[in-house]
Amino acid sequence: MKKGMILVLTGASSVGKNLIRDELMKDEEMNLFYSISVTTRPKKEDEIDGKDYYFVSYETFASAVRNRELLEYTEFGGYYYGTPCQQVDFLINQGKNVLIEVEAQGVGQIKLKHPDALCVFVIPENMDELEKQIRLRYKDDETTIQQRLNKAKMEMELQPLFNNVVTNTDAAASAATIKKAFLDEWKKG
Template sequence: MAKGLVVILSGVSSIGKDQVRQKLLDDPELGLMDIISLTTRPKKETEKDGWDYYFVNHKDFANAVRDHRMLEYTEFNGYYYGTPAEHVEFLTAMGKNVLISIEAQGVGQIRIKHPDNKAFFLVPTSLDELEKQIRQRYHADESGINLRMNKAKTELELANIFGTCVPLTSDEEAFNAIKTELLEELKNRE
């Protein structure tokens, strides 16, 4: 049995990659398995533990990092987020293709451990559009807006470590571009 493909989806901060992620997971032709991340941030009222994230305390997260059970991890706003390595290894060993949706900082860690991967990075059509989107979505104060915009600018500098940059003109267009490239990759792996 051939090892499954690791598909990495990332993008600049606050671009809205969750909608594209869900379209990829829902597409039966792609057959991607979701990898659920761990986080130390509090659970939102609408979220379910084990479905949206695995919500853990800082000590448990630190132990997972110490014991090399995290494929990658990063910090944002005082909270940690990471990908459990055992889930990825188990599924890919069974020949399943997995989708890992992560922050840009974690991509290098995964690409080193899984060099045979497909990585996609969602980029805004412009920084002005991204700022407008951040203002609409988060209704944050100016310092919060500036924090997200500065993070996005830093992440754009990391775009060259991705195999493919995909402009997010619309969720549907980004999904179709990624799907086309993934289907070609999967066909070549047969």
């Protein structure tokens, strides 16, 4: 059985990765399974444990780090986020392709363990559009808006490290571009 492949989706905060992810996940030809992250962040009212995230305590998260159970992990806003190794390894060994959506700094950790992973950096049409998206998403919290804007500017500095960069002006078109690059790589392997 042919092993599955990992598709890593990253980019600046609020650039539209979720919409692109949703488009990719609908495409049966991609044979994609979404890797659910683990987090110490409290569950929001509309979130479902085991579907949106695995919500865990700081102690459980620290144990996972100590035991090398996370493919990558990062901290933002005082909370930790990570990708469970076991889930990803199980799926790719079953011939399934895995979509992992992570912060840009987590990509290096993934590439060390899975050098054949296709990593895509999603960028906005321009910084003004990105700021507009951040302000729409976090409209009532100027502190969070400024945090996200600063984070997005730092993340955009990482763009030159990626061979696959997609400008997101339309989620469906961006997903189609990513699909082509992914299937080309998958067919090579």
